[in-house]
Amino acid sequence: QSTPSLENFIPAYDYVIPEVVSTDKIAPDYLHSSLPYVERQNPDINISEILLLLYISGVIMFLIRFLINLHKIIQKSKLSEKISFKGYKIFLTNDDTDPCCFFSNIFLNRDDYINGRIDNELLEHELEHARQSHTIDIILIELVKIFYWFNPIHLIYDRAIRINHEY
Numbered sequence: 001q002s003t004p005s006l007e008n009f010i011p012a013y014d015y016v017i018p019e020v021v022s023t024d025k026i027a028p029d030y031l032h033s034s035l036p037y038v039e040r041q042n043p044d045i046n047i048s049e050i051l052l053l054l055y056i057s058g059v060i061m062f063l064i065r066f067l068i069n070l071h072k073i074i075q076k077s078k079l080s081e082k083i084s085f086k087g088y089k090i091f092l093t094n095d096d097t098d099p100c101c102f103f104s105n106i107f108l109n110r111d112d113y114i115n116g117r118i119d120n121e122l123l124e125h126e127l128e129h130a131r132q133s134h135t136i137d138i139i140l141i142e143l144v145k146i147f148y149w150f151n152p153i154h155l156i157y158d159r160a161i162r163i164n165h166e167y
Contacts, residue, residue, distance in 0.1 A: 055150065062146040073102050081110065085123075088130050101129045134165045 080091035085106075092110040099108050099122060106126045112118050129135075141158045148154050 058149045059146055062149045066142055066146055076107065077102075077105060080107070086127060088127060099123070099126050101126050101135065103133070103135045104130050106130060129165065132165075137161050137165065 076093055076095070077091055080093045083090040083092065087104075089105045090113070091105055091107045092113055093107055094110055095107075096109060097107070099106065099118065101107070106123075108118060108123075108126075138161070141154065141161055144154050145158070
C-alpha cells in the first residue's frame, strides 16, 4: 500500500476561540420594560416516554379490571349459601350464570341446584376443575394479560388454555 501524498492535506492548528463578554446594557432600559419576556422552550416530548406512559396506563387499567373481578368473586362467596360436597365448597348464588369454580369453591345457581336441574356429570366436571387447580392457570394467563396487554398473542393462549381445561 502506498500512503497518499501530504500535498493535498490542509494542516489543522489549535485555534483558541476568544471569549465573548456580554453586558446586560446592550439596549436601553425603556426597551426592556415595554416588551414581555418570552422564554422559548425546546419540546421535550420523547416517543419512548409516551410509549412508557401508554404501557403503564394499560397495565393499571388491566390490573384494576383483574382486582375488580377478584373482588366480585370474594363478594359472591360472602353473600352465597355454602354447602360442603366431597371436600369442596359449593356456593349457591342468585346469579343466572353457568356453573364455575374458583380454587376449591364451586359456584352454582341456587334455583338450578335446589330444583335438580344441574346434572351430576356437570357437577363432577366442575369438581374435576377444582381437583386439577385450573384456577391457577386462569390466574396466570390473567397476569400475562395485565403485563402483555398490548400483545394479541395472549388471546390465543387464553383460548387454548380454556379449551384444554374443558377436555
